[in-house]
Amino acid sequence: MPDKPRYRFETRVIHSAQRPERWEGSTQVPIHQTASHLHPTAEGLSDTFAGKSTDHIYLRLSNPTNRVLEEKICDLEGGKGAVVMASGMAAVANACMALLRSGDEFVAGTSLFMSTYLLFTQVFRKYGITARLVEPTDTGAIEEAINHKTRFVYLETIGNPRMDIPDLVAAGAVAHAHGVPLLVDNTLATPYLCRPLELGADVVIHSTTKYLGGHGAAVGGVVVDGGTFDWRSERFADFAPFVDRKGSLAYLDRVWREHHINFGTTQSPFQSYLTVLGLDTLVVRMERHLSNATALARYLRKRPEVLWVNYPGLEDHPDREMAERQFQGKGFGAMITFGLKDQGTCFRFIDSLELVCHLANLGDCKTLVIHPYSSQYVSFEEATRVRLGITPGLVRLSVGIEAVEDLCDDLGRALEKSR
Ligand SMILES: Cc1ncc(COP(=O)(O)O)c(C=O)c1O
Structure with missing residues (x-):
């Protein structure tokens, strides 16, 4: 995150995560188009694999250009960590799958982007996972649909194409009262209009393909972890190894380590570069x-x-x-x-x-x-x-x-x- 004073949103959207002193004075992030990174010592690489450093190893895991985009979006959403992915759908899928096991359920507002709708109602069903779809603006219906198998509540800030707008504060309160996190796809609003983490959401998802890039030249997605949800409950006992390793960033660690890396939903550094360029004018x-x-x-x-x-x-x-x-x-x-x-x-x-x-x-x-x-x-x-x-x-x-x-x-x- 920027080690600069906390500027206003309009300034941070341009200047956050800028590191010209590390980029030989370049004011635009370099495109690190490399599959892998050299490691001077065997011990250093071992430490990196063990998670003792955040050095880069291999593009499928992380990349310096991608990291600049991650830091920027994380800062704009007010999160604690972020991972960029190959598309908005990669972000939606990984964000959900990190939480789901066969037999689990989740509650989602029925106003969903078309591919998200198919993923939830058809693809997840193949693995014995049930999406309980309710009216997103009816917080009572959200609460009624939550049961002991529920792993999260999922909403879009602005429903597409119904244009309905759920009450994120109320939905977050209901989710938390039942011990589950609230995940929000904030693509249509952008952090300029709405910052769901400030309203009580725990995770924010974007298709960066849309307003964040703004030029229609690059596809991408991101998962931002607010780092505020307490995963140490009975319901999330399976999160224990991730909590031990990463504490408040247990969820993002699981998204990244278990899903993003193993499904290979890698973002290309060039697409991240284009998205950073677009973000300047958000x-x-x-x-x-x-x-x-x-x-x-x-x-x-x-x-x-x-x-x-x-x-x-x-x-x-x-x-x-x-x-x-x-x-x-x-x-x-x-x-x-x-x-x-x-x-x-x-x-x-x-x-x-x-x-x-x-x-x-x-x-x-x-x-x-x-x-x-x-x-x-x-x-x-x-x-x-x-x-x-x-x-x-x-x-x-x-x-x-x-x-x-x-x-x-x-x-x-x-x-x-x-x-
Ligand atoms: C709200 C929303 N979420 C996710 C996506 C998926 O994004 P992508 O096309 O980058 O995979 C879209 C795409 O239109 C969208 O509108």
């Missing part, structure tokens, strides 16, 4: 993402072709108050969903866009559009799509940082053509 990008999203939500609501608009910043959104409280009044995220008449209208609308990019991603500085029903969710059963709110007329917009007037013009032209 704050100014987020300010623009948020103001553009609010303006576009209001614009879309006025359009006659648009049947409904779902954006937490709209005055009548059910979770607006929660967003205001949890996001420190800074904004409401930069994802909007809205409804057109039917799938055909959505297709005509998307095909008529000239500026907005049609692709499967979000959090890019470019504005992105997708029709989830016919793309990410095309192979889902209809009943599941209905339950997740994925309807044939739903369009998802990830609002970028272009001139908002140009975005309104493009959307307006395409809406006219979609009729």
Whole structure:
């Protein structure tokens, strides 16, 4: 962590973990593109393997460029340690699997990113693990679903694409009252809007592919450990060797040692370098993402072709108050969903866009559009799509940082053509 005075978030996002004195004066982190690291003595390497030093051994274990990204994100989230991984899904999978054994259960908000949903409901089921899905905004339902087999509660800061916003303070309190940790995927909010560890979460997960990188050039993920959860209970007796080794960072040690290393979910140093470059501008990008999203939500609501608009910043959104409280009044995220008449209208609308990019991603500085029903969710059963709110007329917009007037013009032209 930076051995500098504690600067404000806006400053730390640029300067934390910077070590130009170790980088021959470079102001950007060097890309340590190496599979392995030389060790001058046999004893030194033995000590490193034994965990007595944090020197680097082999890329699958750790890397100096990756470590700079880990230190930066850990600082921004207010964590005690972090591990970057090959993708957001690697981070989601490792964060959960470090806690799960066959026969275990966990409780998750039903508003989940599509691959997370499949991992929880299909892949984990193969190993006898049950995900109890509940409404993320219903803390009572979260509590009711917890039982003696539960290992954690899992929520997303902003549900995608339902745009619901769980009460993280209440969920954390309920989880802790039952002796289990709260894991939060903070991808859509970023630490600029929300720092779940400060609200009572124990672990934060990100897809760095999205707003943290911001350029749509690199894929990555990270698990951040708040280091505050007490793993020395009966329920987590299997954590004893990790507690003995790493104390308050027992969980991250297990994520890294047992899962990240052995599943080989390695991040490439070049991708970490690109993500560090992107992070420098996170704050100014987020300010623009948020103001553009609010303006576009209001614009879309006025359009006659648009049947409904779902954006937490709209005055009548059910979770607006929660967003205001949890996001420190800074904004409401930069994802909007809205409804057109039917799938055909959505297709005509998307095909008529000239500026907005049609692709499967979000959090890019470019504005992105997708029709989830016919793309990410095309192979889902209809009943599941209905339950997740994925309807044939739903369009998802990830609002970028272009001139908002140009975005309104493009959307307006395409809406006219979609009729
Ligand atoms: C909320 C959320 N979590 C996790 C992921 C997975 O990230 P990645 O695509 O980097 O694996 C995504 C991807 O869209 C996401 O939106």
